[in-house]
Amino acid sequence: MSINRGTHSRTARSGFTLVELVMFIVIVSIAVIGVLMVMNMTTKNSADPQLRKQALSIAEALLEEVSLARFTFCDPADPNAETADNATECATTPEGVGPEAGNTRPFDNVNDYVSAYGVAQAIVISDVNGAAIPNLNVYASTITITPQAFNGISATDSLLITINVNYGADTVRLDGYRTRYAPNLMP
Ligand SMILES: [Ca+2]
Ligand SMILES: [Ca+2]
Numbered sequence: 001m002s003i004n005r006g007t008h009s010r011t012a013r014s015g016f017t018l019v020e021l022v023m024f025i026v027i028v029s030i031a032v033i034g035v036l037m038v039m040n041m042t043t044k045n046s047a048d049p050q051l052r053k054q055a056l057s058i059a060e061a062l063l064e065e066v067s068l069a070r071f072t073f074c075d076p077a078d079p080n081a082e083t084a085d086n087a088t089e090c091a092t093t094p095e096g097v098g099p100e101a102g103n104t105r106p107f108d109n110v111n112d113y114v115s116a117y118g119v120a121q122a123i124v125i126s127d128v129n130g131a132a133i134p135n136l137n138v139y140a141s142t143i144t145i146t147p148q149a150f151n152g153i154s155a156t157d158s159l160l161i162t163i164n165v166n167y168g169a170d171t172v173r174l175d176g177y178r179t180r181y182a183p184n185l186m187p
């Protein structure tokens with residue numbers, strides 16, 4: 001009678017070697033470090049979009065304020081302002097580049113917002129009463145207005161408005177056109 005001493009294969013019984021275990025730990029550690037670095041970078045840079053968004057809001061507000069100003073031939077103080085078809089028909093005060101006497105912000109004409117066409121000029125962010133908002137003074141804004149033909153409308157009746165809002169090393173720029181529609185519309 002023979003006794004079968006059944007033998008188990010050596011391979012089936014063996015687990016991880018120490019070297020394999022160390023390599024596993026090293027690989028997992030590298031992967032975890034990579035994920036943590038991405039998370040750290042994301043957290044660190046999450047403040048930048050906020051600044052950009054705020055700068056964009058300021059640029060939009062300024063562009064809207066200037067675009068909504070009138071584009072008349074005469075200053076509203078002129079008695080012919082509601083009927084003039086060109087600047088020569090104004091009785092006393094044709095609208096020239098720069099604010100006319102007594103004009104205050106928000107101005108009565110697009111061209112009142114700059115002292116010369118094509119030249120960047122600082123513009124403060126103000127509240128509804130025209131007063132500067134102190135906490136937003138880290139954003140430096142400029143406005144440039146340039147007569148420019150637009151889609152068949154001549155340059156005398158079309159103005160390109162450019163708003164730049166700078167914060168640190170970055171700048172948000174918005175462009176908009178204001179054409180001379182309803183040139184006799186008064187407040
Ligand atoms: Ca004016
Ligand atoms: Ca003016």
